[in-house]
Amino acid sequence: MAQAQFQQETSPRGEFVRQPNRFTGRVTAKSTSAPGEGPDEQGRWPLESGRYRLIWSRACPWAHRAVIVRKLLGLEDAISLGTVDPIRDERGWRFSLDPGGRDPVLGIEFLAEAYLLTDPEYQGRVTVPVLVDTLTRQVVTNDYPQLTLDLSTEWTPLATKDPNLLPSELRPEMDRLMQDIYEDVNNGVYRCGFAVGQEAYDEAYSRLFSRLDQLEQRLSHQRYLFGDHVTEADVRLFTTLVRFDAVYHNHFKCNRNKLSEMPSLWRYARDLYSLPGFGDTVDFDQIKRHYYGTHAQINPGGIVPQGPDLSAWTS
Ligand SMILES: N[C@@H](CCC(=O)N[C@@H](CS)C(=O)NCC(=O)O)C(=O)O
Numbered sequence: 001m002a003q004a005q006f007q008q009e010t011s012p013r014g015e016f017v018r019q020p021n022r023f024t025g026r027v028t029a030k031s032t033s034a035p036g037e038g039p040d041e042q043g044r045w046p047l048e049s050g051r052y053r054l055i056w057s058r059a060c061p062w063a064h065r066a067v068i069v070r071k072l073l074g075l076e077d078a079i080s081l082g083t084v085d086p087i088r089d090e091r092g093w094r095f096s097l098d099p100g101g102r103d104p105v106l107g108i109e110f111l112a113e114a115y116l117l118t119d120p121e122y123q124g125r126v127t128v129p130v131l132v133d134t135l136t137r138q139v140v141t142n143d144y145p146q147l148t149l150d151l152s153t154e155w156t157p158l159a160t161k162d163p164n165l166l167p168s169e170l171r172p173e174m175d176r177l178m179q180d181i182y183e184d185v186n187n188g189v190y191r192c193g194f195a196v197g198q199e200a201y202d203e204a205y206s207r208l209f210s211r212l213d214q215l216e217q218r219l220s221h222q223r224y225l226f227g228d229h230v231t232e233a234d235v236r237l238f239t240t241l242v243r244f245d246a247v248y249h250n251h252f253k254c255n256r257n258k259l260s261e262m263p264s265l266w267r268y269a270r271d272l273y274s275l276p277g278f279g280d281t282v283d284f285d286q287i288k289r290h291y292y293g294t295h296a297q298i299n300p301g302g303i304v305p306q307g308p309d310l311s312a313w314t315s
């Protein structure tokens with residue numbers, strides 16, 4: 001069997017099995033801690049404007065969704081944003097885009113510093129997105145699915161916009177659809193790309209395209225996943241779709257067809273792209289350089305392809 005990109009996260013059958021999210025702290029107005037204090041007995045950090053810093057990579061779909069939701073909710077002043085270099089070196093994500101190579105607020109060079117300060121025994125991958133407490137430089141959470149749900153629900157007192165991304169009457173159906181989209185599409189493209197067994201790849205590929213066919217059908221008669229209103233489910237699907245033709249189709253072998261060959265999904269993704277918070281947070285150059293440049297088992301030479309032509313996203 002071929003060498004896996006992430007040995008620790010590969011099953012004996014060659015499937016990619018994503019590591020669990022190590023840090024699961026939550027920021028909420030329900031915390032009984034005073035401002036400036038750490039989490040209360042139930043692990044709840046106090047809600048404070050300007051205290052927490054979201055770290056993202058422009059390349060990463062999981063981090064991208066947090067940045068979109070933060071913007072849609074108008075939380076930019078409440079939660080500051082730090083950006084890592086799309087190319088990791090052997091020490092992982094680094095702040096080499098910042099002057100002096102350090103995050104200007106946290107003062108660290110590598111994201112791993114915050115992880116190890118919080119858990120000196122941490123041995124997993126150091127991932128984005130992550131919410132960091134600027135007072136202690138401790139990681140609050142890298143639990144990206146909970147993070148965006150909390151932005152919509154627990155951060156309401158600091159939000160300056162109310163896009164209603166999680167309409168309560170739709171929640172049960174949204175949760176089911178978001179789970180299907182996670183398994184087959186968001187994580188499905190990684191299960192294709194990081195599979196090191198033919199069967200594991202075939203299964204992930206078939207689930208990915210069956211789910212995309214289903215979504216194509218759904219979107220043939222409605223503008224967004226839940227009608228005329230953008231919800232968090234759209235944010236979650238968008239961050240994978242916008243990377244599809246640029247990287248997943250080729251680099252992760254998700255190549256039955258391009259997104260641009262699925263008319264409803266293509267119309268839908270470009271519609272979202274045109275909305276504030278979506279297209280203006282996409283950086284195709286960093287996306288391509290990250291994927292093609294950092295997965296040595298998949299693309300040993302690190303060559304970043306010139307194509308495809310992405311101009312249709314904006315035309
Ligand atoms: N936190 C999640 C997902 C987030 C994630 O995988 N982010 C990627 C970027 S898209 C990352 O930070 N990878 C770092 C690495 O692979 O070393 C996980 O632990 O699997």
